[in-house]
Amino acid sequence: MTKKIAVLAGDGIGTEIMAEALKVLDFLNADMSLGLTFEDGLIGGAAYDVHKTPFPQQTIDLVKKADAVLLGAVGGKKWESLEIALRPEKGLLGLRSELELFSNLRPALLYPQLAEASTLKPEVISGLDLMIVRELTGGIYFGQPRGVKTLENGERQGFNTLVYTESEIRRIGHSAFKIAQKRNKRLCSVDKANVLECTELWREVMEEVAKEYPDVELSHLYVDNASMQLVRAPKQFDVMVTTNMFGDILSDTAAMLTGSLGMLPSASLDVNGKGMYEPIHGSAPDIAGQGIANPLATILSVALMLRYTFNNEVAAVRIEKAVNDALDGNIRTADIYSEGMTKVSTSEMGDAVIAALK
Numbered sequence: 001m002t003k004k005i006a007v008l009a010g011d012g013i014g015t016e017i018m019a020e021a022l023k024v025l026d027f028l029n030a031d032m033s034l035g036l037t038f039e040d041g042l043i044g045g046a047a048y049d050v051h052k053t054p055f056p057q058q059t060i061d062l063v064k065k066a067d068a069v070l071l072g073a074v075g076g077k078k079w080e081s082l083e084i085a086l087r088p089e090k091g092l093l094g095l096r097s098e099l100e101l102f103s104n105l106r107p108a109l110l111y112p113q114l115a116e117a118s119t120l121k122p123e124v125i126s127g128l129d130l131m132i133v134r135e136l137t138g139g140i141y142f143g144q145p146r147g148v149k150t151l152e153n154g155e156r157q158g159f160n161t162l163v164y165t166e167s168e169i170r171r172i173g174h175s176a177f178k179i180a181q182k183r184n185k186r187l188c189s190v191d192k193a194n195v196l197e198c199t200e201l202w203r204e205v206m207e208e209v210a211k212e213y214p215d216v217e218l219s220h221l222y223v224d225n226a227s228m229q230l231v232r233a234p235k236q237f238d239v240m241v242t243t244n245m246f247g248d249i250l251s252d253t254a255a256m257l258t259g260s261l262g263m264l265p266s267a268s269l270d271v272n273g274k275g276m277y278e279p280i281h282g283s284a285p286d287i288a289g290q291g292i293a294n295p296l297a298t299i300l301s302v303a304l305m306l307r308y309t310f311n312n313e314v315a316a317v318r319i320e321k322a323v324n325d326a327l328d329g330n331i332r333t334a335d336i337y338s339e340g341m342t343k344v345s346t347s348e349m350g351d352a353v354i355a356a357l358k
């Protein structure tokens, strides 16, 4: 049976890194008879330039009928002055919301070869392997009312709303507990229950869900403490689960522990495991078009797609191993370069992964 993948390269370095991910996927598709087919679509600024919207109907139709979505990155200077509703980022938020991709998995794994690229001491991060499960379709990112209004005294007031229903908390809870069960069975839920009622409810519901997973040890941290612990002693964590905005912030911190945003993939899943896969880094407009971006996060996102949507663990592990082998060959893109290594371009890194796959 053939499976369709919607390919949305997006903006900035999106096109360059996507080309490498597709090279790798094309190779495996043929080599392992995966039966995958591809269809391109526009999102973000690239979509705005053609259709005057960052998430056009054609793309909505495409992602709805696809079995999985592979995304590059969105955003750039060119579109920054547009109103919020038309900005590239809205395309990404629309996609998450349209497909109900509520469960966002952001692994932070340290490749021993890159320990020197981190700004933290090697003993703090060596062996780091944690997973952040971020709620992705609710919370303050989507809550109503929102906006900027003018008060009676003429002063402007900006407002956003943090809301979670019990069922929204419960489903991300189940998602996180299930992932913890497959890992080291420790789950830390992050909230601000000392100040925000909404996350007091979050904590209560996590406790309720925990009863169904007696093999998983649940703990709680306030988000300020969690961010501090992440840089102080990140290896204490196995899986973390948190709200949309806290997850946005903590996942950037977690990512940087590993030395480079250029290495980290992500998966965003719906209740049936249909997913959107993307690197966690952005469109990096400052280096776009130069052929120096690191394609590994996107290539590793392909591995997550094979694992979570297509249930093909063998193919996923093959890619992850090939990335590891490429790093063992001492080649590095600029973002992860250190002395004594060979600096390579985006496409040379893609070629090295394919060579390792062979």
Ligand code: IPM
Residues within 6 Å of the ligand: 089, 092, 093, 248
């Ligand atoms: C992320 C990004 C997005 C987010 C932006 C681009 C809308 O920062 O995926 O972490 O805030 O969710």
Ligand code: MG
Residues within 6 Å of the ligand: 248, 249, 252
């Ligand atoms: Mg972010």
